Amino acid sequence: MAIELYVDPSLSPADIRRLRAGDQVLITGELLTARDAACGRLARALAAGEPLPVDLRGRIIYAVGPTPAKPGQVIGSAGPTTAARLRPYLEALLSAGMAGLMGKGDWPEETAHVFRSYGGVYLVALGGAGALLAKAITAVDVIAYEDLGPEAIHRLRVERFPAIVAIDAQGNDLHRQAREEWRRRAGGLAPHRSDMAGAAPGQGG
Amino acid sequence: MAEAAGPGRETLPRRVHVDAIRQAVAELLMEANYCIGDDVLDALRQAAEEEQSPLGRDILTQLVANYELARQERVPACQDTGLTIVFLEIGQDVHLVGGDLREAVNAGIREGTKAGFLRNSVVGDPLLRRNTGDNAPGVLHVDIIPGDRVHVTVACKGFGSENKSRLAMLTPADGVEGVKRFVVETVDRAGAQACPPLIVGVGIGGSFELAARLAKQAVIRPINQRHPRPDIRALEEELLEEVNRLGIGPQGLGGIKTALAVNIEVYPTHIAGLPVAVNIGCHSNRHRDVWL
Incomplete structure (x- = not known):
């Protein structure tokens, strides 16, 4: 059963600590968007000791570059992009107080320790489901780096936006755990053919 | 030996206006982004039945729902509407008229992106990295084939x-x-x-x-x-x-x-x-x- 997660607009350290890798959450509240270009600018501003255009403390950054809204839409399609490309900026963003990053895909192996050491979390949204996920976004405005177009920092209001905790603040890593388990199980299966699926009994859960 | 190239044996080339290619690229680009092929949708439905991980089944079911929604509402299924890859197979008996072929293809990409509310996902230089603001240019592959027709394929590569x-x-x-x-x-x-x-x-x-x-x-x-x-x-x-x-x-x-x-x-x-x-x-x- 999914956990309701309120981010209005920030998460407290206690909120973050309650989340566990594998938890399915429905996020209501406010997200910031930033992907490659915006995260790079934020990290460079931090390195130069310049003020950030937005306070990251307690916030969830959603790595997304949405399509333009059609008439009548709040936002176009808005699914996650690959988070691991933001690895060079991760420490900077966490040290500025970012509570969580949301994207898709796994990270290099040592990354779970980075989230643990800063007390942050990594969430995944469903990659390639931008049309569906846009339905959970109720308002949007651009708040910084407008020149970056789809890569500008947007503020999103979301209502029950579905996500899964993939790395928790204790350093548990859902992708790694799931992959190890399923490699063991899938490797033990007889060669799996779609045309055999009806005939052969399944292996169950 | 001499018979092949005699003037009496020449066939007239079929004229194809590059505007027809521009228009085709624009339409195919929108259609591809809104309507995933039946081959993929059928495979996802089948995978949703065969997947043994409960979470995996749930994910596959949601992906099917996303593609159905995108088709129905005519919106991009994915926000990464891609780098546009265009394959043109041009019959050797075709004479392209009306302008620059490459420019027509890129104009089609610009039009399809704007009219279709697709994302501007292209930077004008791989190192300077400034967004071109119109999703062009794409990548164009041209092949010459027998015949007098033009085959236009548009792929959106995330x-x-x-x-x-x-x-x-x-x-x-x-x-x-x-x-x-x-x-x-x-x-x-x-x-x-x-x-x-x-x-x-x-x-x-x-x-x-x-x-x-x-x-x-x-x-x-x-x-x-x-x-x-x-x-x-x-x-x-x-x-x-x-x-x-x-x-x-x-x-x-x-x-x-x-x-x-x-x-x-x-x-x-x-x-x-x-x-x-x-x-x-x-x-x-x-x-x-x-x-x-």
């Missing part, structure tokens, strides 16, 4: 998966076992980041650049079509089984549906070489084509 593609110049001694190892290793390294379940395009043979192009052509071949050569078809099926034993699963959260298909294309090569390219495609394998 870069979550494109980034995970690889090429290796293997040696003849590496053989088919070397090819298999390289394909499986590439999928393993792509892992969760390339938006599985994947469509794996493999190009074997030719030269350095042709192997990559074959892999791209393999990715956009319908995934319910196996290669006509029985040995290549068997290799496609074997590799699909192998990558599905990696445990990566839908969205990399575990399961037996890491890929929906492995498509292979082959071409003759040099006695000293065995080029192999793997173009990783995400489940959002968007392409459309038309004959003019």
Whole structure:
């Protein structure tokens, strides 16, 4: 059963600590968007000791570059992009107080320790489901780096936006755990053919 | 000997206006982004039934719902509406009129992107990285074919998966076992980041650049079509089984549906070489084509 997660607009350290890798959450509240270009600018501003255009403390950054809204839409399609490309900026963003990053895909192996050491979390949204996920976004405005177009920092209001905790603040890593388990199980299966699926009994859960 | 080129034997070229190509590119680009092919949708529905991980089944069901919604509302299924890859197969009896072909293709991309509310995903220089603001230019591949028609294929390539593609110049001694190892290793390294379940395009043979192009052509071949050569078809099926034993699963959260298909294309090569390219495609394998 999914956990309701309120981010209005920030998460407290206690909120973050309650989340566990594998938890399915429905996020209501406010997200910031930033992907490659915006995260790079934020990290460079931090390195130069310049003020950030937005306070990251307690916030969830959603790595997304949405399509333009059609008439009548709040936002176009808005699914996650690959988070691991933001690895060079991760420490900077966490040290500025970012509570969580949301994207898709796994990270290099040592990354779970980075989230643990800063007390942050990594969430995944469903990659390639931008049309569906846009339905959970109720308002949007651009708040910084407008020149970056789809890569500008947007503020999103979301209502029950579905996500899964993939790395928790204790350093548990859902992708790694799931992959190890399923490699063991899938490797033990007889060669799996779609045309055999009806005939052969399944292996169950 | 002299009969072939006599003036009386010349056939008049068929005139095709480049505006028709511009318009086709614009329409195909929108259509591809809104309407995933039945081949992918059917494969996702089947995978949702066969997946053994409950979370994987749930993910696959939601992906099907997303594609149905995108088709119904005519919105992009994925916000990464891609780098536009255009393949033009031009009949040798065609005379293109009305302007610059390449400009017509890029104008079609601009039009389709604007009219279709697609994303501007292109930077004008790979190092300076300033967004062009109109999603152009695309990548254009041109081939000459027999006949007097023009085949226009538009593919929208998302870069979550494109980034995970690889090429290796293997040696003849590496053989088919070397090819298999390289394909499986590439999928393993792509892992969760390339938006599985994947469509794996493999190009074997030719030269350095042709192997990559074959892999791209393999990715956009319908995934319910196996290669006509029985040995290549068997290799496609074997590799699909192998990558599905990696445990990566839908969205990399575990399961037996890491890929929906492995498509292979082959071409003759040099006695000293065995080029192999793997173009990783995400489940959002968007392409459309038309004959003019």
